[in-house]
Amino acid sequence: GAGVSQxxxxxxxxxxxxxxxxxxxxxxxxxxxxxxxxxxxGPEFLxxxxxxxxxxxxxxxxxxxxxxxxxxxVSTLKIQRTQQxxxxxxxxxxxxxxxxMGYEQYFGPGTRLTVT
Amino acid sequence: xxxxxQMEGPVTLSEEAFLTINCTxxxxxxxxxxxxxxxxGEGLQLLLKATKADDKGSNKGFEATYRKETTSFHLEKGSVxxxxxxxxxxALRLSSGGSNYKLTFGKGTLLxxxx
Numbered sequence: 001g002a003g004v005s006q007x008x009x010x011x012x013x014x015x016x017x018x019x020x021x022x023x024x025x026x027x028x029x030x031x032x033x034x035x036x037x038x039x040x041x042g043p044e045f046l047x048x049x050x051x052x053x054x055x056x057x058x059x060x061x062x063x064x065x066x067x068x069x070x071x072x073x074v075s076t077l078k079i080q081r082t083q084q085x086x087x088x089x090x091x092x093x094x095x096x097x098x099x100x101m102g103y104e105q106y107f108g109p110g111t112r113l114t115v116t
Numbered sequence: 117x118x119x120x121x122q123m124e125g126p127v128t129l130s131e132e133a134f135l136t137i138n139c140t141x142x143x144x145x146x147x148x149x150x151x152x153x154x155x156x157g158e159g160l161q162l163l164l165k166a167t168k169a170d171d172k173g174s175n176k177g178f179e180a181t182y183r184k185e186t187t188s189f190h191l192e193k194g195s196v197x198x199x200x201x202x203x204x205x206x207a208l209r210l211s212s213g214g215s216n217y218k219l220t221f222g223k224g225t226l227l228x229x230x231x
Contacts, residue, residue, distance in 0.1 A: 004159065031217065042120070042205050042221030043160070056215070091160065095217075105219060107152075107159040 002026070004108035006092050012114045013082045021077045021111045025094030032075050033105060034067055035091040043091050049075060082115045089113070118143045122206045122222035129196055129229050137191040137225050139180075139206035147208040149173075149182055149189040150219070154203045163191075163204070167211070196229045203227070 005024045013019050025032050031050055035043035036059075046059040051072035060067070064083075069075040079086055089110040097103035123138040141147065151163040151173070164173030169184035178193045189206060206222040 045218045109159045
């Protein structure tokens with residue numbers, strides 16, 4: 001079946017613009033995760049949803065970052081007033097299980113955000 | 117806190133050479149350990165995993181053994197192919213506790229295999 005999809009794949013934003021990044025998880029997957037991968041680094045956890053509930057947003061780097069999953073399926077990561085340090089690849093992952101424990105997290109291809 | 121340290125790349129090998137990518141970890145609890153692979157233009161894929169000490173994960177000719185005494189999970193393959201060229205990430209996830217869903221990754225190691 002279809003894997004995790006993300007759109008757009010590439011986004012160039014001017015400093016100060018708002019951006020919205022979309023994630024379509026695997027159908028039926030309860031858990032959804034966002035990670036940020038800076039150039040030359042490993043992915044770092046941003047936030048976690050269980051269905052529509054955002055249970056952990058401890059990794060969001062500032063209050064300019066906001067994520068939602070209103071119907072427990074598609075998720076959007078929004079970044080307001082983008083800064084150059086926001087340039088990174090944003091990865092979405094989904095998992096069948098509650099909390100992801102014991103079940104694989106399936107990753108999408110990522111959205112590469114470049115802030116100029 | 118939790119962290120993963122893996123050998124710096126890039127690593128360049130000839131086809132059929134032996135591969136080792138070192139990975140060590142620090143964890144506040146008892147973690148599960150993973151190797152993920154990222155092929156060019158694709159998302160991260162789980163390559164193999166181990167959930168307890170002395171477990172050996174294996175897949176596609178790759179192997180890694182969970183060594184609690186040395187807090188290590190080194191990735192090995194006896195004979196690499198050009199198609200193995202990718203970035204490899206070592207990662208951990210705590211097995212219990214309130215944040216047992218978070219993956220903590222190393223920085224990644226770029227492997228290039230030449231024909």
